[in-house]
Amino acid sequence: MSDLHYLVRQPVKEVKNPPLLVLLHGYGSNEQDLFSFASELPDELLIISAQAPYSMGFGSYAWYAINFDEINGKFSDLEQAKESIDKIAVFIDEIKTKYNTNPEKTFLLGFSQGAILSYSLSFFYPNKVQNVIALSGYINSDLLPTSFSKEIKTDYYCSHGSVDQVLPVEWARNSKPFLDNLGLQNVYSEYPVGHGVAPQNFYSFKTWIEDRL
Template structure:
């Protein structure tokens, strides 16, 4: 089954538009991050994707998060990998269908969507050139056994200092991890919880504009 998505076509006539894919967080849906679309550069083709696992009442997940007395909170990594593969296929389908500029693909994820965005960049090297990871972290259990030396991806990472869902300490490990691999990245924090502050929005917006 392929993933459902909604599209904002470029607002300007452009032959091979740059592509921005949006991946929402756990328990949300494709409308959530799509609210950013109006404010983002006109030349972008923006595609907001709905996660495959239905939680009911308009909420979806990329993979289950389970709770038990022994392990505390843990993720269904098999479902996560299935979602990753589906996202990778969808990116190729969109590139082909809309004849996008294959050198300018951006993947923006929030929370669970950010975790998958990081992972996708390692499982599918250079399928996307730019990752915007908001309120997420690099899940070490969701990485290939060896990481390609050929990755050229750029990373924009940000997190709220009082995030009560994903602790900021988890996010702080992403920069040393990416630095260690020699990958270009910036990491910033904002005085918010599990969400995107207005300053954070303008910051990643200009980061995207610099790369168009």
């Protein structure tokens, strides 16, 4: 059992085996955050917004701790991150079974810390999701398997704010050459915003999702 708390938006139009979209929020946020735009997304989707397991108090949650000290500066708790990747993988399987979703149409959308884990999960659990939407995140080389499956068929939508003050855009720019090198389908775009999702960005990934339904 994954024991992750989550919100659900059932498909607006009845579908026997609905495509599944799982939302993973960023550090210090909660499951309400990305769920706010669920109503704007395609009617046939079953949309699940998961809450990260580590409480930071005052309605804030994290998928893994980010620590600060004078010697190491800012660093991530990689053990917690890997545990969360495994929890999310189990959670996706539970949701697929519970709601009888289309196993060939699973989308994983993450913002910031949620995007970092979305990338990682797609490599640790090949083809558990067919589509990754990574917003304002990057591929963390410390959260990758030692070897990559040649069977991965996942498509990637990657975007970042060009003036992001939280995660430098240079980190995100590495995603395209990395995915290209693995022969994986991907698109990368930037928007003139900070650490957030511009309206044009939203409509861009919405169209990307619609093209894959």
